[in-house]
Amino acid sequence: MRFFWAFIWAILISAVISYVLASMAGSTFDVTSTFVVAILVSLAVFILGEGVLKSSEEQ
Template identity: 40%
Template sequence: MRLLWTFIWSFLLMQMMSYIISSMTGSTYDFGQATIMSVVVTVLIFIISAILPNEPAGQHH
């Protein structure tokens, strides 16, 4: 379920970002490219979350 929601949010945000950036630069909006970018972002999010530790940092003086 976590994978599904992560993909849905990254899909929506990447589509929005791709549309806005293509509109600002005057180029054409490409749905396929934005979808591929959302899959890549989803994979990167899960890789980063697997690398980061879950335990607290401990005492810092």
């Protein structure tokens, strides 16, 4: 369930960032790039959360 919510938040945050940057640049909002960024952010969160970053209790 935590992966689901992390992906939803990644989509929402990526959409906001993409919309703001597109409007500042005067270009159109691209949904495809929003989902690509959301997937990349989600993968980074999953990899860091499950493998790379360990709490002091697990070491």
